[in-house]
Amino acid sequence: METFNLTWVDGMGFFSGLIMLFGMFRRTMIPVRLSLVLGNIGFIAFGLLSGSVPTWATHLALLPLNTLRLYQVWHLIRTIRRQTTGGLHLEPLIPYMTETKVAAGTVLFKKGDVPDRMIIVRAGAIHLEEIDRHFGPGDVLGELAAFTPDGRRTATAVADGDCELYTLTNEALLQIYYQNPEFGLFLIRTIVARLIQNWEDAERRAVPV
Numbered sequence: 726m727e728t729f730n731l732t733w734v735d736g737m738g739f740f741s742g743l744i745m746l747f748g749m750f751r752r753t754m755i756p757v758r759l760s761l762v763l764g765n766i767g768f769i770a771f772g773l774l775s776g777s778v779p780t781w782a783t784h785l786a787l788l789p790l791n792t793l794r795l796y797q798v799w800h801l802i803r804t805i806r807r808q809t810t811g812g813l814h815l816e817p818l819i820p821y822m823t824e825t826k827v828a829a830g831t832v833l834f835k836k837g838d839v840p841d842r843m844i845i846v847r848a849g850a851i852h853l854e855e856i857d858r859h860f861g862p863g864d865v866l867g868e869l870a871a872f873t874p875d876g877r878r879t880a881t882a883v884a885d886g887d888c889e890l891y892t893l894t895n896e897a898l899l900q901i902y903y904q905n906p907e908f909g910l911f912l913i914r915t916i917v918a919r920l921i922q923n924w925e926d927a928e929r930r931a932v933p934v
Contacts, residue, residue: 741767758795822891849888
């Protein structure tokens with residue numbers, strides 16, 4: 726009967742696995758991604774020392790991806806913290822969004838629709854018909870619907886001309902919201918600012934000329 730001898734190289738492999746397993750039990754993304762990066766580094770060393778090509782090759786391929794995702798999450802939280810008392814900008818979300826182009830006259834969503842995405846205008850203009858507001862480059866729309874009591878769109882959005890947009894799916898929006906309390910606070914401030922702006926616009930329209 727053969728005796729199992731645990732070498733220090735085997736120990737390195739087990740330790741790397743424990744690091745990644747520990748990260749999987751964390752509730753926020755930075756510890757998860759950090760543990761994956763450290764685990765990748767450990768398994769690359771283990772694979773090289775043990776001669777396991779599939780091990781080190783796989784983790785070498787995963788290391789840049791996990792490092793990039795770690796940086797994106799860290800940058801998102803850092804930027805939001807820095808802007809907590811400043812202006813409202815959603816540029817840090819762009820790495821999580823999909824770029825798309827729409828033609829003039831395209832209806833992006835209608836009042837009463839079930840929300841499926843948030844939109845940042847990159848180029849062009851979007852018109853919200855019910856409140857008669859136009860959104861240009863850098864403006865965000867569609868973030869309110871995910872948090873309305875009935876979960877429905879509150880206005881109809883139509884492209885005034887050819888537009889370039891960044892879109893974030895409702896699922897991704899809620900995932901980032903729950904995983905990052907800082908983003909949740911930032912999003913609430915964005916929504917409140919939008920509601921105040923809508924209220925001020927309504928008051929101006931109500932004042933007789």
